[in-house]
Amino acid sequence: xxxxxxxxxxxxxxxxxxxxxxxxxxxxxxxxxxxxxxxxxxxxxxxxxxxxxxxxxxxxxxxxxxxxxxxxxxxxxxxxxxxxxxxxxxxxxxxxxxxxxxxxxxxxxxxxxxxxxxxxxxxxxxxxxxxxxxxxxxxxxxxxxxxxxxxxxxxxxxxxxxxxxxxxxxxxxxxxxxxxxxxxxxxxxxxxxxxxxxxxxxxxxxxxxxxxxxxxxxxxxxxxxxxxxxxxxxxxxxxxxxxxxxxxxxxxxxxxxxxxxxxxxxxxxxxxxxxxxxxxxxxxxxxxxxxxxxxxxxxxxxxxxxxxxxxxxxxxxxx
Amino acid sequence: xxxxxxxxxxxxxxxxxxxxxxxxxxxxxxxxxxxxxxxxxxxxxxxxxxxxxxxxxxxxxxxxxxxxxxxxxxxxxxxxxxxxxxxxxxxxxxxxxxxxxxxxxxxxxxxxxxxxxxxxxxxxxxxxxxxxxxxxxxxxxxxxxxxxxxxxxxxxxxxxxxxxxxxxxxxxxxxxxxxxxxxxxxxxxxxxxxxxxxxxxxxxxxxxxxxxxxxxxxxxxxxxxxxxxxxxxxxxxxxxxxxxxxxxxxxxxxxxxxxxxxxxxxxxxxxxxxxxxxxxxxxxxxxxxxxxxxxxxxxxxxxx
Amino acid sequence: xxxxxxxxxxxxxxxxxxxxxxxxxxxxxxxxxxxxxxxxxxxxxxxxxxxxxxxxxxxxxxxxxxxxxxxxxxxxxxxxxxxxxxxxxxxxxxxxxxxxxxxxxxxxxxxxxxxxxxxxxxxxxxxxxxxxxxxxxxxxxxxxxxxxxxxxxxxxxxxxxxxxxxxxxxxxxxxxxxxxxxxxxxxxxxxxxxxxxxxxxxxxxxxxxxxxxxxxxxxxxxxxxxxxxxxxxxxxxxxxxxxxxxxxxxxxxxxxxxxxxxxxxxxxxxxxxxxxxxxxxxxxxxxxxxxxxxxxxxxxxxxxxxxxxxxxxxxxxxxxxxxxxxxxxxxxxxxxx
Numbered sequence: 001x002x003x004x005x006x007x008x009x010x011x012x013x014x015x016x017x018x019x020x021x022x023x024x025x026x027x028x029x030x031x032x033x034x035x036x037x038x039x040x041x042x043x044x045x046x047x048x049x050x051x052x053x054x055x056x057x058x059x060x061x062x063x064x065x066x067x068x069x070x071x072x073x074x075x076x077x078x079x080x081x082x083x084x085x086x087x088x089x090x091x092x093x094x095x096x097x098x099x100x101x102x103x104x105x106x107x108x109x110x111x112x113x114x115x116x117x118x119x120x121x122x123x124x125x126x127x128x129x130x131x132x133x134x135x136x137x138x139x140x141x142x143x144x145x146x147x148x149x150x151x152x153x154x155x156x157x158x159x160x161x162x163x164x165x166x167x168x169x170x171x172x173x174x175x176x177x178x179x180x181x182x183x184x185x186x187x188x189x190x191x192x193x194x195x196x197x198x199x200x201x202x203x204x205x206x207x208x209x210x211x212x213x214x215x216x217x218x219x220x221x222x223x224x225x226x227x228x229x230x231x232x233x234x235x236x237x238x239x240x241x242x243x244x245x246x247x248x249x250x251x252x253x254x255x256x257x258x259x260x261x262x263x264x265x266x267x268x269x270x271x272x273x274x275x276x277x278x279x280x281x282x283x284x285x286x287x288x289x290x291x292x293x294x295x296x297x298x299x300x301x302x303x304x305x306x307x308x309x310x311x312x313x314x315x316x317x318x319x
Numbered sequence: 320x321x322x323x324x325x326x327x328x329x330x331x332x333x334x335x336x337x338x339x340x341x342x343x344x345x346x347x348x349x350x351x352x353x354x355x356x357x358x359x360x361x362x363x364x365x366x367x368x369x370x371x372x373x374x375x376x377x378x379x380x381x382x383x384x385x386x387x388x389x390x391x392x393x394x395x396x397x398x399x400x401x402x403x404x405x406x407x408x409x410x411x412x413x414x415x416x417x418x419x420x421x422x423x424x425x426x427x428x429x430x431x432x433x434x435x436x437x438x439x440x441x442x443x444x445x446x447x448x449x450x451x452x453x454x455x456x457x458x459x460x461x462x463x464x465x466x467x468x469x470x471x472x473x474x475x476x477x478x479x480x481x482x483x484x485x486x487x488x489x490x491x492x493x494x495x496x497x498x499x500x501x502x503x504x505x506x507x508x509x510x511x512x513x514x515x516x517x518x519x520x521x522x523x524x525x526x527x528x529x530x531x532x533x534x535x536x537x538x539x540x541x542x543x544x545x546x547x548x549x550x551x552x553x554x555x556x557x558x559x560x561x562x563x564x565x566x567x568x569x570x571x572x573x574x575x576x577x578x579x580x581x582x583x584x585x586x587x588x589x590x591x592x593x594x595x596x597x598x599x600x601x602x603x604x605x606x607x608x609x610x611x612x613x614x615x616x617x618x619x620x621x622x623x
Numbered sequence: 624x625x626x627x628x629x630x631x632x633x634x635x636x637x638x639x640x641x642x643x644x645x646x647x648x649x650x651x652x653x654x655x656x657x658x659x660x661x662x663x664x665x666x667x668x669x670x671x672x673x674x675x676x677x678x679x680x681x682x683x684x685x686x687x688x689x690x691x692x693x694x695x696x697x698x699x700x701x702x703x704x705x706x707x708x709x710x711x712x713x714x715x716x717x718x719x720x721x722x723x724x725x726x727x728x729x730x731x732x733x734x735x736x737x738x739x740x741x742x743x744x745x746x747x748x749x750x751x752x753x754x755x756x757x758x759x760x761x762x763x764x765x766x767x768x769x770x771x772x773x774x775x776x777x778x779x780x781x782x783x784x785x786x787x788x789x790x791x792x793x794x795x796x797x798x799x800x801x802x803x804x805x806x807x808x809x810x811x812x813x814x815x816x817x818x819x820x821x822x823x824x825x826x827x828x829x830x831x832x833x834x835x836x837x838x839x840x841x842x843x844x845x846x847x848x849x850x851x852x853x854x855x856x857x858x859x860x861x862x863x864x865x866x867x868x869x870x871x872x873x874x875x876x877x878x879x880x881x882x883x884x885x886x887x888x889x890x891x892x893x894x895x896x897x898x899x900x901x902x903x904x905x906x907x908x909x910x911x912x913x914x915x916x917x918x919x920x921x922x923x924x925x926x927x928x929x930x931x932x933x934x935x936x937x938x939x940x941x942x943x944x945x946x947x948x949x950x951x952x953x954x955x956x957x958x959x960x
Contacts, residue, residue, distance in 0.1 A: 145604035150596035161586045217737040224749045225722035257468035279476045291473045314784040336647035
């Protein structure tokens with residue numbers, strides 16, 4: 001098992017290196033001085049030309065491209081992501097500030113959509129051909145067809161503006177700290193964000209379950225005289241779960257992407273919100289670092305998914 | 320289905336079978352199944368209506384989607400303006416119709432171009448193998464390890480906002496899925512026993528490819544085009560909603576929705592954003608219905 | 624035939640139809656037979672003749688879009704007769720019979736075992752539902768069963784997953800699973816088709832042993848006449864949903880009277896008879912089940928076809944241990960030749 005995990009991590013490294021190299025190349029090509037990406041621009045603006053040149057030398061910015069990339073990479077690995085062009089804030093500070101909100105939102109949505117999607121999909125498969133099944137199929141289709149942000153807008157109009165049950169946006173009002181103060185804020189964004197994912201997981205869980213139920217070991221289980229619930233859940237669902245988890249892994253980038261727009265709709269103070277601001281303001285260092293980070297997050301998530309599938313499915317461990 | 324209704328159904332089939340009314344099926348099974356699928360049919364009709372009204376927009380509205388009318392600001396729906404007017408007095412109905420042209424062009428166009436590139440590259444490298452295959456595979460992995468919207472926004476911030484740029488970006492970020500499908504299809508079909516049987520009969524590679532392999536891959540390709548079209552239309556809407564997609568001067572579904580970022584519009588002027596949001600949803604829904612029907616119809620392993 | 628107290632299961636005029644794609648396939652169209660205690664009944668036939676469907680019908684393991692049209696399946700248990708066809712498919716009574724009274728093993732042990740559970744878990748499941756054994760007793764019994772089936776180091780292999788077993792071992796594990804609750808009847812649906820010939824004989828030896836030791840009645844489904852000759856006590860030959868000829872193995876193999884049985888026997892090469900033996904393939908192919916011949920199902924391929932064959936012949940029990948479904952069987956009787 002450990003060798004499996006290590007092997008999976010080793011596969012990721014060349015990918016991350018390639019992408020970081022591309023990101024660095026893009027950083028060099030886009031406007032904005034390389035020095036300013038490394039030191040606080042406020043400080044940089046007060047420097048004389050001579051001092052500036054000295055700094056360039058000190059940071060190795062006159063060295064060949066590939067060396068500069070090496071320096072940048074080691075900086076990044078030590079947590080020095082450079083500075084945002086707007087306000088000169090260190091990007092690492094922005095990450096520390098904004099990341100918890102995004103993680104909170106994505107994890108709640110992920111958990112919700114996985115659980116609900118699996119339950120509905122499995123139920124639908126077991127009741128194949130019933131009215132419940134066909135209505136769930138249609139609802140699922142509608143779920144993947146409505147733009148998430150539009151759904152968010154409608155929810156906002158109904159639950160926040162007209163009914164006044166839930167707050168319009170934000171994550172937490174100043175002075176309110178308990179978990180119960182947070183819950184009303186996260187309900188809408190998390191539900192809206194998980195809509196598409198739930199529908200996707202549901203559809204996939206249904207077909208995966210249907211597929212599992214046609215396998216011969218189901219007949220074997222039935223021939224042993226086991227009760228239906230055990231056949232369906234222990235034998236059917238357990239086997240159907242592996243492809244569903246793999247799909248959730250594939251969909252994670254979508255969830256992360258979806259949170260970019262949803263954070264905007266609900267003024268959720270997360271990384272996605274920051275990203276939109278950076279794209280609008282052509283804050284290239286910040287844009288690049290968030291993009292790089294998102295790739296890192298996706299690759300890590302896929303690693304976790306791989307380990308998870310290996311844990312629940314003995315077949316994967318061997319291959 | 321309950322066992323009683325199932326039993327009834329069985330009795331009916333049995334009676335017809337005994338009477339000799341049922342005969343072996345003939346004709347295109349795929350087409351029949353597609354038309355038998357009620358949802359796909361609904362999708363097809365909805366899809367045609369929206370495309371038709373967008374393409375022939377001047378037949379349905381005489382209003383100019385770009386014409387600012389300062390004496391007619393933010394009017395609710397009326398006989399003159401079916402969907403009301405926006406904050407600069409432009410007719411929203413006309414904007415939805417004309418905007419549909421651009422949005423559908425971006426979605427369907429990028430979807431088809433991405434599919435063509437993906438299939439060509441995938442089929443070729445999948446068939447050839449070797450270093451070309453390895454490179455193409457790595458490049459596609461590179462693109463696919465980004466969350467799509469982040470990659471799109473990244474590219475938008477680098478090459479700038481325009482209609483053509485957006486389509487280029489969509490194709491760039493969207494070809495990977497189709498490529499991998501086409502490649503995997505090619506690889507597995509090459510190993511299929513029936514293809515190997517054909518090879519052993521001495522059929523030429525080209526004949527096998529075009530007469531036997533390609534038709535088998537056509538179903539999934541069509542399904543994939545519908546899926547990516549739906550995804551691109553949603554992406555365009557999202558990006559333009561953020562003000563980062565198609566330049567605001569061109570009416571598109573996403574750009575019309577852009578106004579809803581303002582709480583005041585959201586709360587008081589529902590006609591400025593609700594109809595267009597519903598239109599996007601309906602269009603994407605129709606595309607998904609068609610895609611689903613196609614999948615069922617072309618997948619020979621599914622019977623019912 | 625034998626008295627009823629020797630019979631473990633009798634099937635009478637059984638019809639099972641399939642309703643897929645809005646058509647009706649009369650997969651089993653009126654079959655009757657008996658499985659005797661401690662004996663092996665072999666059901667032979669080409670693929671698609673309905674032999675597997677017959678087995679699934681007895682176990683009530685039919686797919687959703689099918690049903691038993693008519694007939695009786697009577698299980699003669701120690702506590703009296705049970706009419707299986709009247710039980711609810713997945714009801715309590717049926718579940719109590721499955722796995723405990725009647726057990727089944729399948730053609731392909733590769734797909735018949737759940738890949739995500741250990742062998743021990745899957746055997747233990749049967750015991751858990753049909754006995755009152757505790758967890759540790761179940762484990763001990765599972766290990767015993769595996770040992771009885773000839774699996775070496777059962778204490779270790781019990782915690783292995785199916786994919787680390789070879790094909791032959793999986794089938795042994797399947798048999799261990801089936802035999803775990805000492806069933807009265809074992810239904811084996813082509814248990815060796817997916818295995819090597821050498822493994823095949825080991826598996827059959829095992830089944831033979833079980834039969835003599837436990838008095839288990841075995842219903843063996845096969846398409847291999849060699850297997851029949853070796854293992855069967857009784858034989859039923861199926862063609863397109865009917866049993867065309869049935870009887871003791873002696874009677875049927877020695878004095879086949881149905882043209883189909885005769886053709887089947889003529890189509891097999893015999894080991895040791897050399898290259899020059901006269902092997903006769905059966906002409907034509909099995910008809911489309913949706914477009915069946917009017918009368919005798921075999922008529923279109925039959926060398927002895929006459930006009931009478933347009934009407935379905937009745938089943939004739941012409942001596943105590945032999946019955947047949949053919950208009951012209953008399954011409955093939957041993958005395959006639």
